[in-house]
Amino acid sequence: MxxxxxxxxxxxxxxxxxxxxxxxxxxxxxxxxxxxxxxxxxxxxxxxxxxxxxxxxxxxxxxxxxxxxxxxxxxxxxxKKEKQIVVLVTKEYHCLAEILIKNQFKTLGANVKAVIGNYEELRDFTEKLGIPYFYVTHIDKDKSQFEKQVKEIINQFDADYLVLAKFMRILSSDFVKDYSGKIINIHHSFLPAFIGANPYRQAFERGVKIIGATAHFVTDNLDEGPIITQHTTHVDHNFGVKEMIRAGKEIEKKVLLEALELIFEDRVFVSGNKTIVFK
Amino acid sequence: MxxxxxxxxxxxxxxxxxxxxxxxxxxxxxxxxxxxxxxxxxxxxxxxxxxxxxxxxxxxxxxxxxxxxxxxxxxxxxxKKEKQIVVLVTKEYHCLAEILIKNQFKTLGANVKAVIGNYEELRDFTEKLGIPYFYVTHIDKDKSQFEKQVKEIINQFDADYLVLAKFMRILSSDFVKDYSGKIINIHHSFLPAFIGANPYRQAFERGVKIIGATAHFVTDNLDEGPIITQHTTHVDHNFGVKEMIRAGKEIEKKVLLEALELIFEDRVFVSGNKTIVFK
Amino acid sequence: MxxxxxxxxxxxxxxxxxxxxxxxxxxxxxxxxxxxxxxxxxxxxxxxxxxxxxxxxxxxxxxxxxxxxxxxxxxxxxxKKEKQIVVLVTKEYHCLAEILIKNQFKTLGANVKAVIGNYEELRDFTEKLGIPYFYVTHIDKDKSQFEKQVKEIINQFDADYLVLAKFMRILSSDFVKDYSGKIINIHHSFLPAFIGANPYRQAFERGVKIIGATAHFVTDNLDEGPIITQHTTHVDHNFGVKEMIRAGKEIEKKVLLEALELIFEDRVFVSGNKTIVFK
Amino acid sequence: MxxxxxxxxxxxxxxxxxxxxxxxxxxxxxxxxxxxxxxxxxxxxxxxxxxxxxxxxxxxxxxxxxxxxxxxxxxxxxxKKEKQIVVLVTKEYHCLAEILIKNQFKTLGANVKAVIGNYEELRDFTEKLGIPYFYVTHIDKDKSQFEKQVKEIINQFDADYLVLAKFMRILSSDFVKDYSGKIINIHHSFLPAFIGANPYRQAFERGVKIIGATAHFVTDNLDEGPIITQHTTHVDHNFGVKEMIRAGKEIEKKVLLEALELIFEDRVFVSGNKTIVFK
CATH class of the missing domain: 3.30.70.260 (ACT domain)
Known part of the structure; x- marks a missing residue:
């Protein structure tokens, strides 16, 4: 049986x-x-x-x-077969750490094969937890060169999904097509509000009373792929940009990990630019 | 079709x-x-x-x-046929008002046939909105006499459900059996915490940081019937008993109305002492 | 004392x-x-x-x-002196009803002097609760004529605040200036997302997993005044536009009433385009 | 300055x-x-x-x-001087990991000096992150012997606070007095509901629609110390005991870390059996 x-x-x-x-x-x-x-x-x-x-x-x-x-x-x-994933990061630790901790204690529902970073900041932590870390700088390269190198690493691992855990480079259409429906991003904002750079500063300037985060599949259109999960949290006048970022990070990791759990349990369908999520 | x-x-x-x-x-x-x-x-x-x-x-x-x-x-x-309901109240207006407003604007998903109160406080408001109000005092009567009168009124209306909208009398086993699976109560507490009287004072004395409310079917065991919906809200040291009651009322009406909506859409099964809710 | x-x-x-x-x-x-x-x-x-x-x-x-x-x-x-308010409405009842119910039972923290509507839909309900209803149509008038009539009514009442309870006309700069810092609006969206018309359809088309509402002071810039309170609620793929609107109304009345409570207790300062709220 | x-x-x-x-x-x-x-x-x-x-x-x-x-x-x-803490654990990783990750990236607001466990399960992970791990079994000892050994370790470190991060032994009155006002516990339940062992089974049997967790100071009375923070999360009929435990862990770590942040920023007073929290 x-x-x-x-x-x-x-x-x-x-x-x-x-x-x-x-x-x-x-x-x-x-x-x-x-x-x-x-x-x-x-x-x-x-x-x-x-x-x-x-x-x-x-x-x-x-x-x-x-x-x-x-x-x-x-x-x-x-x-039942565990999903294999590769995680892409830049410098921020909070989403990566949540993923690697659950991976370490076998509660992620997937198996982290490798972490790829365009900076070296997270190598030490990643390797402490026994996961190979690959450094690919984007500096002094055009995007296609950078992405070629990233792909070569990914393709060693037969990954079911690529998780962008605060990976701060915009991926080309070609790259996205190659892993169509397989790239999950955490967006540091309650989409569609505050699209683009520096959303917490935008939120601060606007004086919002709520901030949020969005996990979505990556498609050609920046910040416009099918939304998987979203959460918000209350802020108030005491929150400067720094405090908003801190509160935002807590939401980001919650939203991303919830999305990953749903995906790894095969509960998410994509229909056009939306998702159907059977919780 | x-x-x-x-x-x-x-x-x-x-x-x-x-x-x-x-x-x-x-x-x-x-x-x-x-x-x-x-x-x-x-x-x-x-x-x-x-x-x-x-x-x-x-x-x-x-x-x-x-x-x-x-x-x-x-x-x-x-x-598709609208449910018919009778609402039982004592003195507090907040749940009744929410029900009568939605009834008035045809967004309740049910039809309020009558309101029965063991005080006169809510007559005026109920009648303003065109709903018949029946006053049955419990004073100078034993419970069976009181309940007999209440039943006589209910039975005029062929109600699908009885809604206890802050009705503060405990119903007898016999009464409950007569309307088995048809009585919905809002309990002024996050069950199973603070069962019984004066839950907000208990909550205040305990210094909790959250209060809640519970909508449940009424069974023989006081406060122990199958739970339909629950919500909580944050409180802090600034909340005295009065402020807790005020915050509690907002939660109570939200919880009760959500439960009613689910029931009126036939989304709630009872299984033993639990509910299955197909949202 | x-x-x-x-x-x-x-x-x-x-x-x-x-x-x-x-x-x-x-x-x-x-x-x-x-x-x-x-x-x-x-x-x-x-x-x-x-x-x-x-x-x-x-x-x-x-x-x-x-x-x-x-x-x-x-x-x-x-x-301590109760605030006096005038409420402006169009056709939707949910925010007005919440205000009038609390007014009726003396728990609003303010006193509703009058309701002004640019349609007749809400007259009957308003008058049932004993509040005068003034009908001023915007049809076949230019904005300044319409607003002149509205102002004449408002000015009979020496109101501390004007509450736009789903009032669907955009007010002119001149009008806003006349009641500077005194007009509170409920915006049917989690600002700054989905500014403008039909936010729930926009939300549906975008496939968001959260919707929200925003209470704010009205300034010259449409939808851009200082934000007082915001809340969000989860939605999913089962929500069509109609279900989003229904869920949105629950959030709208919660957000507006919370904002009013804070304002009526003198807990809100405006600083530039933001608010400081001493909860 | x-x-x-x-x-x-x-x-x-x-x-x-x-x-x-x-x-x-x-x-x-x-x-x-x-x-x-x-x-x-x-x-x-x-x-x-x-x-x-x-x-x-x-x-x-x-x-x-x-x-x-x-x-x-x-x-x-x-x-401004960083707090020093010692963490006590048993076998569950989720709260410890959250603390050690923030410690590792200097965002905890305190400095973890040591981890003490009554099992060996968490040694490997703790040491990977460079924190000394002390194993003190409770087996074949009476409570006073066990606690004497624990105290000897604690006292090497001049800790400002002891954090019980899912430490599953009940501490004696004497132990608690020695660190009066300095021991913080995460309770796997929304106190005062489901006091004692196996709260998630109790919650499951009762069919609740919400579970929660409570961070509190430890006093003589088990589960009865001043509450610092509480949160709840929704569950439904699809949650068995296992799923409730999983959801509970997410809440537990959120509640504990929020309490620690408040304490490390000196925002929490104890007044009798309650806390005053200046957020």
Whole structure:
């Protein structure tokens, strides 16, 4: 007996749930938990099904599902296997530390293969926790050279996801395409407010009473990819820029780690520029 | 074409989802949203299914479902019809007002038929908003006399639910049994902390930094029925008992109204002494 | 014996607290609570002092304080007297209802003198609760005519504050100047995100996981006045525009009422385009 | 020029603020921020004053303050000097890791001198981050022997505070007295709910919709010391005991670290069995 998670997305039509559950039953699979959602705007259907059963024949099952679903259907069968990730950083420690601590104590739900930094600040800490650290400076290079080097390192590791844990370089369209749907970023702002540089200064100048952070998939459009999780926290007139940054860091790590947990448990679908999150 | 919500609870066994969805398909019903949960502790299965379709034959459908489900299965078919409620109050206005305002502007999801109070304080306000107010004092009566009078009023109205909106009398076992699963209370505390009288004074004396409120179904055990919703809010040393009560009232009305919304949308199952809430 | 609240703002300099407290002592005033803040950016000092004592001579006290403070100092002495407000509305009831309910039960901290609406939708409800309702349509008028009529009504009432409770007309610079620092608005968005029309549709299209609302003083710049309070609430992929609006209304009334409570207790200073809020 | 934080607690009487500020002025101290609170129940006055100035003579200043305040006054003058702490643990890593990470990156506001554990599980991680780890088993010892050994280690380090970061042994009255007001504990529950062992199982059995955690000073009464900070988080029917524990850990570390930050910035007074926290 074993666990299987099935993710299906396809154009919506009548009878999908019945169709799918009939096929699962014919394979002696027992449905433990099932979530589905219809995006009415895009007429798209999404389901996440957790099953138990005996399945030597996942390929046959996938084929059968595809035969009985609309043409554009995407079917993913996931047997429990830990995700592999590579983390990209610059100088700030707070998100990286949260990831590496959970990695160290086996509660991350993924396995950190490597950390890549465009500065050396975080090498010492990373290596103390037994993770290889790769330094690739962006200085005196054009972006394509820099990204080529980064890719060479990433590609050694067969990573399921790249996590930008306060990585402060903007990635090119080409880079993003190469890892489409696989790059997760933490944005130091409650998007769409305060897009771009220095959001905490912007927040301070505006006198806001709340700051927030946003975890999102990275797409071509800077700060505009599908949002996965967001949280906010209250600030007041006593907060200068420095205090806002400190409070912001606490929110950033909370938001990023929550997004990662959801992704590593295969709970997040992307639909256009939005996400569907089956919590 | 019409909307139908189906609620099913039964002992868990393999193939329930498949069984159910097959029957729905054979009745040409299209599943819009489906939520299910298996209570592993009690080996119980719960599902809420929202469908569209043509169904002159809800009775036949119900029968067919019951035939194909375990013996103890409960099946409820709900076509969109507004719930009817009676509200019981004592002297405090904050929960009642929130209910009557939403009732007035047709955003409550239910229809307030009457308000019953054991004091006269809230008559004027209730009647201003066009709702009949019934005064039944508990003074100089034993509990059974008091409750008999209350029941006589309730029973005029064919209410789906009784809402205790800061009703400060403890109801007898007999009364509770007569409306089993239909009485919702707002408890002025974050249960199970500070059970009983004067929770805000208890909270103040203990120096807590958070207070809360709990909406729950009423059962025989005072303050011990299945919890539907809870929220908390921060307090600090500046809060005396009076300020705690004021903050508590804001939480109480928020918690109660959220619980009512969930119940009126048929999203709440009771399983033993707990609830399953399909948000 | 009596209560007195003293508000002082002035350029910051050494010794202000000592100076002020010495003068209060010489008037036999006992300080119950004192809050102060120095805005380092603008070198400005703000204090709110709650005292008890006997003070037939508030004018003398004010004069003495002014003599001993920097030239630009502003000193306000407030003896407990209920604030008077006029509320402006359009069609949505949720903020108005919250205000009128608290007004009805004497827990608003202010007294609603009148409601002015540019539609008739809310007349019936307002009048049921005994508050005069004035209808001024904006149709077939230019803005200055419309505002002239509105002002004539306001000016009958000697209002301390104007509350825009989902009033959907943009006020002219001239109007705003006439009631400078006295107009409070609830903005249906977490400013500065989604400025302008249809923020919930914008939020829906962007796929945000949080929505919020902002209470602010109204200044010349639309949506850009000093922020008083903000709150957010989580949403997810199940929320369409309609559900976002419903959730948004709950946040809007919470944010507005919290702002009003702070203002009516004289806890809010404006400093440039920000507020200082002594909670 | 230098920073000085002054903490004063004493029986309340008229004129305290004036008295105190006059003395500070006579020492050429400039008040940057001042917070005060009167505990009406206990007729006690508390103030925290942040000043700048030149003060070779802190002893003289303290003496002068004491001479001019009621007899039982306590005056503490704090010049900026990092707090020293010792952390006690058992097997769970989450609170310890948060403390050691902030210690490593100098953002804790204190300096971790040592970690003492009654198991060996956390030695490896602690030493990786360069902090000495002392193992003292409680097995085959009576409590007084165990605590004697723990004290010997603590006393090597001249610690300002002992932090119980999920330390699962109950300390004796004698031990607690020796470090009176200096021991901070994180309690795995929203006190006063679910006191004692296995709170998450209790929470699960009760079907609560919220769990929380409490940081408090340790006193003789188990789980009954003055509460410093509390937070809660929502749970639902999908949470088994395991998921509640996981969610609980996130709250525990947040609550503990927030309490430590407040304590290390000298923002917390204890008054009877409550705290006054000047945020």
């Amino acid at each position: 074993n666990d299987l998670t099935i993710l299906i997305s396809c154009p919506d039509q009548v009878g999908l749930v019945t169709n799918i559950t009939r096929i699962l039953a014919s394979h002696q699979l027992n449905i433990i938990a099932m979530r589905e959602f219809v995006d009415e705007q895009n007429k798209a259907f999404f389901t996440r099904i957790a099953c138990t059963g005996v399945f030597e024949e996942t390929e046959k099952l996938k084929e059968k599902l595809l035969q009985n679903l609309p043409d554009e259907a995407e079917v993913t069968l996931i047997t | 019409n909307d139908l919500t189906i609620l099913i609870s039964c002992p868990d066994q393999v193939g329930l989802v498949t069984n159910i969805t097959r029957i729905l398909a054979s009745h040409q019903l299209n599943i819009i949203a489906m939520r299910e949960f298996v209570d592993e502790q009690n080996k119980a299965f719960f599902t809420r299914i929202a469908c569209t379709g043509v169904f002159e034959e809800t009775e036949k459908l119900k029968e067919k479902l019951l035939q194909n489900l375990p013996d103890e299965a409960e099946v409820t078919l709900i076509t | 009596n209560d007195l609240t003293i508000l002082i703002s002035c350029p910051d300099q050494v010794g202000l607290v000592t100076n002020i407290t010495r003068i209060l002592a010489s008037h036999q005033l006992n300080i119950i609570a004192m809050r102060e803040f120095v805005d380092e950016q603008n070198k400005a000092f703000f204090t709110r002092i709650a005292c008890t004592g006997v003070f037939e001579e508030t004018e003398k006290l004010k004069e003495k304080l002014l003599q001993n403070l920097p030239d630009e100092a502003e000193v306000t002495l407030i003896t | 230098n920073d000085l934080t002054i903490l004063i607690s004493c029986p309340d009487q008229v004129g305290l603020v004036t008295n105190i500020t006059r003395i500070l002025a006579s020492h050429q101290l400039n008040i940057i921020a001042m917070r005060e609170f009167v505990d009406e129940q206990n007729k006690a006055f508390f103030t925290r004053i942040a000043c700048t100035g030149v003060f070779e003579e802190t002893e003289k200043l303290k003496e002068k303050l004491l001479q001019n305040l009621p007899d039982e006054a306590e005056v503490t003058l704090i010049t």
